[in-house]
Amino acid sequence: MHHFIYSFIIVFIFTLCSTAVAQGEVVFASGSPLSTYQSRVIYPLLKEAFKRNGVEFDAKSYPSPRSLLMSNSGALDGELHRVYNFHEVSGGQYPNLVRIECDLLSIYLAVFSKNADVKIVNWEQLVGSKVGFVSGKKYAESFLGKTLKPENIIRQSSEPNLFKMLAKGYIEYAISGGLEGKRLVLKHPDFHGIKEVGKLKETKIYAYMHKKHAALAEKVAITLIEMKKDGAFKKIVNEARHSYCEIEDCKKMNCTYDCLNSDLVDKGNLSTDPIHPNHFAQSNHSESSSHSDQ
Structure with a gap:
């Protein structure tokens, strides 16, 4: 029925x-x-x-x-x-x-970890570790499935949940979009010990x-x-x-x-000329006094 x-x-x-x-x-x-x-x-x-x-x-x-x-x-x-x-x-x-x-x-898939000393340059370096990603991300799922044992692949429903798992030590690495992951780390105090430790294959x-x-x-x-x-x-x-x-x-x-100035933009299609850090100086300054506790 x-x-x-x-x-x-x-x-x-x-x-x-x-x-x-x-x-x-x-x-x-x-x-x-x-x-x-x-x-x-x-x-x-x-x-x-x-x-x-x-x-x-x-x-x-x-x-x-x-x-x-x-x-x-x-x-x-x-x-x-x-x-x-x-x-x-x-x-x-x-x-x-x-x-x-x-x-x-x-875009590129990035590897995030609480161990800032490690540098990941290929999928094989993740063997033996518990690695998380967001369910439905077929690109990450495909590579992890070829590299890790099923019990070491941890699926989560969202990026915030994925990074919570990493912050609490339930997984050793999180696979995420580079810019999305960086912004989560910047936004959430509990994630400040997490660092991007590697960039894996870029894809269109x-x-x-x-x-x-x-x-x-x-x-x-x-x-x-x-x-x-x-x-x-x-x-x-x-x-x-x-x-x-x-x-x-x-x-x-x-x-x-x-x-x-992130490197996520398709360099073949778009300008990658750096944007001066003072580009938003006026708007950032106008908010600094009212949000000094951030």
């Missing part, structure tokens, strides 16, 4: 979303909160690209496994951000998703669509490439980075300069 009800709900949502597409609207799933760095950058890029094709764009956040279930089933129209070789690292579990053939971002990030939208996916890819050429891509990404790095909690922790 429960299976029937669940199936009915999926079919119902699928019907609604199909109707929405016919009216010129698509809704993507994000496997992480829309406030995260990847989502903040990619959402406005796709919104503009779909707008240029006469289609309204929106995205909703779900836990990563549920996000993939809904986009692969067609209940939602696509995935906001997944790695280039997503089908390989996920074992082909989501065959209905087709890649929008334009890279949107470059792409959006994916349900195969029923394959033709539209091709058009959007062409549009994104055009946006790179006409400067819109760079402008949107720079604005998104400033928005992400200038949010209240980041400015309180004085991490704006580190954030804006």
Whole structure:
């Protein structure tokens, strides 16, 4: 009975979303909160690209496994951000998703630990240690599954929970996005003993669509490439980075300069000219008196 009800709900949502597409609207799933760095950058890029094709764009956040279930089933129209070789690292579990053939971002997976003396340069160095990551991160899951024993792979539901496990000593290492992890450490006093101790393989990030939208996916890819050429891509990404790095909690922790000069931006697509640390001097100074206890 429960299976029937669940199936009915999926079919119902699928019907609604199909109707929405016919009216010129698509809704993507994000496997992480829309406030995260990847989502903040990619959402406005796709919104503009779909707008240029006469289609309204929106995205909703779900836990990563549920996000993939809904986009692969067609209940939602696509995935906001997944790695280039997503089908390989996920074992082909989501065959209905087709890649929008334009890279949107470059990221690296970072290793965090309370032992600042260790330096991690490859996955093999993690053998024998308990290592945590956020469930649904197929890229990390694939590499950890090839390297560690199952009992040493610890899955968590969110980045904060992952870092709590690390802070309390339940795991020896946490795998996270470099910038996201650094900001968590800066924001939470309990995490201040945690350091980034290594950068693992860099990867390109792409959006994916349900195969029923394959033709539209091709058009959007062409549009994104055009946006790179006409400067819109760079402008949107720079604005998104400033928005992400200038949010209240980041400015309180004085991490704006580190954030804006992080090496997560795709160097082939965007300017990597350093931003002067005085860029936000006025706004940081105006808040320093009222938040001196931070």
